[in-house]
Amino acid sequence: MVKICCIGAGYVGGPTMAVIALKCPSVEVAVVDISAPRINAWNSDQLPIYEPGLDDVVKECRGRNLFFSTDVEKHVFEADIVFVSVNTPTKTQGLGAGKAADLTYWESAARVIADVSKSNKIVVEKSTVPVKTAEAIEKILTHNSKGIKFQILSNPEFLAEGTAIKDLFNPDRVLIGGRETPEGQKAIQALKDVYAHWVPEDRILTTNLWSAELSKLAANAFLAQRISSVNAMSALCEATGANISQVAYAVGTDSRIGPKFLNGSVGFGGSCFQKDILNLVYICECNGLPEVAEYWKQVIKINDYQKSRFVNRVVASMFNTVSSKKIAILGFAFKKDTGDTRETPAIDVCKGLLGDKARLSIYDPQVTEDQIQRDLTMKKFDWDHPLHLQPMSPTTVKQVTVVWDAYEATKDAHGICILTEWDEFKTLDYQRIYEGMQKPAFVFDGRNIVDAEKLREIGFIVYAIGKPLDAWLKDMPAIA
Numbered sequence: 001m002v003k004i005c006c007i008g009a010g011y012v013g014g015p016t017m018a019v020i021a022l023k024c025p026s027v028e029v030a031v032v033d034i035s036a037p038r039i040n041a042w043n044s045d046q047l048p049i050y051e052p053g054l055d056d057v058v059k060e061c062r063g064r065n066l067f068f069s070t071d072v073e074k075h076v077f078e079a080d081i082v083f084v085s086v087n088t089p090t091k092t093q094g095l096g097a098g099k100a101a102d103l104t105y106w107e108s109a110a111r112v113i114a115d116v117s118k119s120n121k122i123v124v125e126k127s128t129v130p131v132k133t134a135e136a137i138e139k140i141l142t143h144n145s146k147g148i149k150f151q152i153l154s155n156p157e158f159l160a161e162g163t164a165i166k167d168l169f170n171p172d173r174v175l176i177g178g179r180e181t182p183e184g185q186k187a188i189q190a191l192k193d194v195y196a197h198w199v200p201e202d203r204i205l206t207t208n209l210w211s212a213e214l215s216k217l218a219a220n221a222f223l224a225q226r227i228s229s230v231n232a233m234s235a236l237c238e239a240t241g242a243n244i245s246q247v248a249y250a251v252g253t254d255s256r257i258g259p260k261f262l263n264g265s266v267g268f269g270g271s272c273f274q275k276d277i278l279n280l281v282y283i284c285e286c287n288g289l290p291e292v293a294e295y296w297k298q299v300i301k302i303n304d305y306q307k308s309r310f311v312n313r314v315v316a317s318m319f320n321t322v323s324s325k326k327i328a329i330l331g332f333a334f335k336k337d338t339g340d341t342r343e344t345p346a347i348d349v350c351k352g353l354l355g356d357k358a359r360l361s362i363y364d365p366q367v368t369e370d371q372i373q374r375d376l377t378m379k380k381f382d383w384d385h386p387l388h389l390q391p392m393s394p395t396t397v398k399q400v401t402v403v404w405d406a407y408e409a410t411k412d413a414h415g416i417c418i419l420t421e422w423d424e425f426k427t428l429d430y431q432r433i434y435e436g437m438q439k440p441a442f443v444f445d446g447r448n449i450v451d452a453e454k455l456r457e458i459g460f461i462v463y464a465i466g467k468p469l470d471a472w473l474k475d476m477p478a479i480a
Contacts, residue, residue: 002027002194005079007109009033009042009068011049011164011271011340012126012157013085018057019168021066023198030067030075042068050339050366053165073116080119081191083155084109085126090275092379099282101129101275103136110137114144122187125154125213134177134209151187153178154209156216161270162337174204177212217276217283221296224273226261228302234264234466235309244466245448264466266419266446267306267345269334274300274343307345310417311352313463314444317473318414322358326438328409331420331447332364332372339366345446346419347375350400353417359399363409365422369402376400407433415442421449434458440472 004020006013009031021029033039041048043062047055058066069075076082086105091097106127113123123141125134134152141150154177159167174195178184188206195204207215234244244264252259268274277296284293315322334344341347350360354376362372376397403409406425410416410433418425426449434441443455445464452462461472 002081003079004029004081004083004194005075006031006083006085006126007033007072007076007112008083008085008087008127009035009038009048010085010087011051011161012159013083014042014047014049015051015054015057015159015164015168016085016126016157017083018054018061018066019165020194021061021064022057024194025065027194028065028067029061030069030079032069032072032075034070034072036070039068039070051164052162052337057165072112076113077116077118079121081122081124081194082113083124083126084113088127088129088275090278096282099278099285101133101279101282103129103133106133106137107140110140111144113150114141117145117148117150120149120151122151122153122190124191125152126157129154129213132210133213149183151178151183152209153187153191154212155191156212158216158219161340162335169198171199171203174199175207175212175215176204177207177209177215180208217280220272220276221280221299223261224268224277224303225296225299227265227268227273228299228306230262230264231267231306231465232302234306237264237466238469241468242466243468247466264448265306265345265421266310266349266465267303269342269344269346270340271342274303303345304348307348308352310345310444310446310465311349311356313473314353314415314417314442315356317442317444317461317463322353322356322414324357324359325414326359326361326412327353328406328413328416329360329362330364330406330409330416330418330425331422332362332367332375333420336420336422339371341367341371341375344375344419349417349419349446350376354397354399357399360401361409361413362400362402363404363406364420365424372402373397373400407436411436412438413441414438415444417444417446418449419446421447425449430455430460431458434460 004027006017013031017029017031020027031042038048047058084106086109088101088103088106091100091102106129123137134154138152156175176188176191178188192204230248233247237244237247248262248264251257252262277300281293281296318325329346329350332344332346333339333341353360406428441460443450443460443462445462448464452464452467455462461470463470463473
């Protein structure tokens with residue numbers, strides 16, 4: 001029986017291993033993590049992450065051929081294949097601060113593997129890592145190997161949160177990179193055999209190590225670039241009276257471009273896009289490619305510009321001050337169908353409004369008050385470190401209340417900011433909301449999900465990203 005161990009029970013490790021266990025009943029899968037609360041949650045009815053379909057998969061396999069444990073050493077010792085799926089946050093200090101990936105957790109995982117292994121193992125990089133990480137990991141393993149042979153593979157994940165289970169069941173591609181040696185090829189084949197239980201052969205791509213590592217960063221950079229491209233156009237649409245939805249549709253019907261990732265919005269978020277691009281920028285700089293680094297930096301600059309432009313639009317529309325005004329924030333997660341708030345544009349928008357002394361009432365169907373307060377008090381990049389290493393936040397933001405109902409959030413508010421495209425926000429009773437708000441009542445739609453014309457008929461002043469401006473807004477230009 002093949003035994004697989006995955007170090008790291010987060011957004012990648014948990015769902016990926018659960019699906020491997022489901023699709024490969026003859027493989028024993030153990031997910032290990034040093035965080036006892038996280039492992040306890042995986043072993044309970046309340047899983048630590050929200051992902052449609054995940055509960056069913058875990059419940060079917062847990063205790064049969066899927067196990068969650070804090071005994072890292074035991075399971076690494078027993079495993080034939082060890083996946084490493086630990087965080088690779090952006091460094092906050094020292095060399096490469098603000099750009100380079102921090103490989104502290106990766107290195108300690110590699111050292112554990114070297115220390116406890118008594119048999120040959122295949123070690124698989126599952127975390128998003130900088131190009132050439134495999135080389136560093138190989139050095140740690142071989143220098144501590146006591147004669148044991150390790151093969152390193154890169155098997156980056158291409159999951160989208162909110163559809164992770166669907167993506168795992170039916171992936172566009174599975175990418176496996178390894179050494180171009182007989183041992184390396186044998187290791188690639190062993191991992192290929194696992195995925196081949198349910199993934200068609202032609203969707204399992206094999207490359208060398210560096211190509212696999214770089215492909216993940218490149219894919220995320222391309223996706224983020226599309227979002228920044230459409231958002232740059234959205235600013236021009238507002239200035240000229242064009243409509244970003246119509247422009248994006250016209251552009252997306254070109255089969256060379258395609259329609260995906262062309263929605264104008266308040267900006268991209270999530271744990272990977274910004275981190276991976278910063279990482280790419282750093283790698284380019286380290287390899288003497290400043291022009292390439294500069295090119296990718298622009299993707300993040302436009303994303304930051306879009307968020308600050310949104311805040312400026314809110315403030316300018318409301319007579320240039322939101323001081324002491326209640327503003328309802330609908331949605332805090334970085335996208336719908338996930339409770340994940342990592343790098344969500346809502347953080348910068350809320351901080352911008354708080355900087356102007358607004359009072360915020362926040363509602364998100366999946367995000368807890370504790371998480372929201374944490375996000376609003378934490379420094380940039382702190383979120384990506386394990387909970388026990390994050391600064392404890394005794395301070396809560398006084399001007400923020402978190403409520404569990406959209407109607408409660410909007411009561412007596414001067415304005416509404418829609419920051420996540422949750423389906424329920426499309427079907428709210430906006431007539432009822434309007435009646436309970438201060439007048440003039442504003443809606444700032446950061447996701448283009450509401451029917452702006454209907455809202456205007458009710459009496460709202462509506463700002464939608466990249467759409468022709470209300471007469472009111474034209475008179476109140478947003479100074480960027």
